[in-house]
Amino acid sequence: MAETTTQTKQVEVFDASNGARIFRLPLEVFPAYMGYAHLVQHGDRLTLVDVGSGYGNSHADLLAGLEQVREAHGVDARLDRIDRIIITHGHIDHFGGLMRVKEAAPQAEVGLHRLAKPVLVSYDERVLVTRTAVEDFLRRAGVPPERLPGLLEMYMLGKREFKPVPVDFTFGDGDVIDDTFRVIHVPGHAPGLVMLLVGDVLLTADHVLPHTSVALAPESIMPYTGIGHYIESLEKALAVEGVRLALGGHEEPVEDYYGMVRRTLDGARGRVELVYEHCDEPRTIYEIALRIYDSLDGYSELLKVEQTGARVEYLHQRGRLAIDNLDSLEEEHSPPLRFRQV
Ligand SMILES: [Zn+2]
Ligand SMILES: [Zn+2]
Structure with missing residues (x-):
């Protein structure tokens, strides 16, 4: 774990069909567990999608990634130049670093799906309920x-450390943010989980990943999650047109997005039948x-x-x-x- 130094983590760059440039920033969000934030440059706007957990190496990795973007790609990607921060869903590996990021980026507006808002503004209440x-x-x-x-x-592990962060804007399914991102609401893994379509590149967050079927809890614990929403959201994911490349919140980029979603859907239905048996x-x-x-x-x-x-x-x-x-x-x-x- 200590051998994963920030120097070995390479930022990847992808160009989307709408002219946006996507920098994929690798973060060690938990010890030996990698995740990704994405910096999206479109015109003169910079948007950071997710910020990592804030634990361990995560925040240092984020800063190192932004530094790489500046040095290797000539984009002034310092935190105090970022216009917006979009959080894909209310899980700590995606938003836990927000307090520290906001300290260095007070100008950045924070937005997320309206069903994820309670996680940021009433975190303690949410955890205890x-x-x-x-x-x-x-x-x-x-x-x-x-x-x-x-x-x-x-x-409860690690759950009492986040302090509320103000939310500047919320969005819902089908909204378009800054002419750059189309929001696709995909509840299941989390209530306010969204995928963001940037031209022909889809940021899938934790909805679909190439190797892992994501963690799911019953709706009796968290309304708007559960298998019913998850399967509907996978069907919705299949219907998104024109995806050339999928970038998830974990694991590697995927070119065969539709194949990945179909496999995920088959797996989800199969595991339901296994429980039935x-x-x-x-x-x-x-x-x-x-x-x-x-x-x-x-x-x-x-x-x-x-x-x-x-x-x-x-x-x-x-x-x-x-x-x-x-x-x-x-x-x-x-x-x-x-x-x-x-
Ligand atoms: Zn998640
Ligand atoms: Zn995650």
Whole structure:
């Protein structure tokens, strides 16, 4: 991890069909976990899309990337020259560095989808309300009581450090920002997640990535997320026309955007059916997760239980699964629930 120095991270440059130039800035957003911010130059305007996590090397990597843009490409990309900052969604690896960036870029206007606004302006409230929802979810998922405190602690990890940042503008699906970005709202992975179309280049953020199917939680924890929205948003992604190149918030650039979306959609539907098959007998979400995944430990335990819960919720919302032990729901607030095929 210490061997990933800022010098080895190369900024990549892409020209979009509308005349915009996109600089892809590599950031170590968490130890040994890479992400990307994008600096978009269109006419005399500079827009920074995402800012990294602010943890560890992330902020230094961002500054080093902007320095490379200045030295190698002759664009005066200092933070105090940036006109706008657009945040693609309310996850810490994309916006956590905003406080520090704003200190050096007080002139830059901050914008994001209106469903992501609460994350920036009422961060503590959001974290605590969600924590309660996570606890209810984990109880109903049948997580053994002795594992609950550990999982809740994992959920809160690093979450109390962000201080609210004012939002200057919000946008919605179909809006065009500065004649440069067309907004495509793709809820699922996060409520206010957007992709941004810049000419024939699509900044896909975390909606579709070449290798990873993104983390998903049930809507009972966070409204406007869940598998239903995610699958609809993948169908919407397929319908975006004229994408020559996709640049995600993680992993490498992709030329076969439509193939990537189709594979992602097939995978998402396949994993829903896998969960359905494991409900041939009444089972809790935790039991299903234990059967599907080789191991449940570390941070992945929380993610895997949440993903399984999201798929159970999707099937339950559509009447393909039903609760087998309704009687315990009559007696208790959050008993472990067993789901079976209808
Ligand atoms: Zn994300
Ligand atoms: Zn991310």
